Amino acid sequence: MNYTLHQLQVFLKVTQCESVTKAAEELHLTQPAVSIQLKNFQDQFDIPLTEIVGRKLFVTEFGKEIGVAAQNIINEVNAINYKTMAHKGQLTGRLILSIVSTGKYVMPFFLTQFLKDNPGIELSLDVTNKTKVIQSLEQNLVDFSLVSVLPETIKIESVELMQNKLYLIGNTEKSFRKKPYSYDILNELPLIYREEGSGTRSVMEKFIKQNNLPVRKTMELTSNEAVKQAVIAGLGYSIMPLIGIKNELKNETLQIIPVKHFPIISNWNLIWLKGKSFSPSAQAFVDYIQLHKSDIITKYFDWYERY
Incomplete structure (x- = not known):
């Protein structure tokens, strides 16, 4: 076996998306590049990891087991990287957000400088509709969500960003x-x-x-x-x-x-579950938002506020 970390990352994303095309989009790679890495990874196993049925990709049971192992390996690698950065005094960890689709025009501007200031933080950002955003929040799968309609079925805390x-x-x-x-x-x-x-x-x-x-x-x-x-x-x-x-x-x-x-x-609101225990990176982000949101709105949304 001589597979690379990159091959593990590509295969894991393929198992999650069950699509080479979608995996390529999320990894910001071309479809041929993902296909090549998937083939090179598969060549190291005698048992199929995926199969194509009716032009749709399916992950085999063996492939699912390898996917779990790949996730564990990647988690350990990330942990090593986080520990190295933490030892240097840098803020580390993952920041996980789900945002409604129009939030993609808003949220990046509230993230940019924070991520530049904290390069040890890994961002996971899911853009979807309101129903799925609330589901991920309710299941405690994310640190924060961005919505323009506050949920009525769960107890939350929030920071209002802008109209x-x-x-x-x-x-x-x-x-x-x-x-x-x-x-x-x-x-x-x-x-x-x-x-x-x-x-x-x-x-x-x-x-x-x-x-x-x-x-x-x-x-x-x-x-x-x-x-x-x-x-x-x-x-x-x-x-x-x-x-x-x-x-x-x-x-x-x-x-x-x-x-x-x-x-x-x-109103756009950054929301989280009431009573949620924040990781250091999540706490740092909400502190950053509360301190800098007015400056961010002035810098990036002056045109918007004038309408």
Whole structure:
């Protein structure tokens, strides 16, 4: 046996994703590079680690056992690295976050300098919908979550980061007046929705219900990016977070349609389980956020606050 740590890391990611393509994306490698490392690793075993059935990759029982062993080895290597850095007086460990999909436009700016200041901290960041974010938090699989709708089913503590502003948007093929429209316009324009479980959809539907608004739902899509592209293509209109359409507004492929009492406002909150015992890296991060959030907002989101 002459496998490398890199091969173990690649194989472990393949077992977790059950897909070479997805593993390549998460490892920031090309698909051929992952396939080569997977083959080189497999060549060292007489028993198959994976198999392809109907163009889908499956991990064999033996492969699953090797995956567990690979995880243990990688954990030990990480522990050695953490201990070495800790011995030098550096903060070490893993910081695990789950964030809602639009949070990808927010959270990186609250992480960048903290990670630069603490190179011994390894970040794990999962971007998904609100339902899955809350599930991972409820199961105590993460240190923190970023949401724009606070969960009502679990006890949490939180730090409010910044406002989340939702506007009615459309492409730029049709002209709209600058004077705000009444809510009746929502009955005239076909609306594109996010999928069930989305925080954006939750805020949008709550607003519609509270104001008893008539709307025309035309389709449902599974990501803000998909909704954005559908609106640009002229398939309909939508109510979307401002944070995710900065470039499209600048490039004039999207426009905000003025409506009375818009934007719809919610708040981005960094949340964690009430009473959670923080690791040193998690405690350092929440302390950093509380100390520096105003400076971060001023530096990176000045354009956003002016809307």
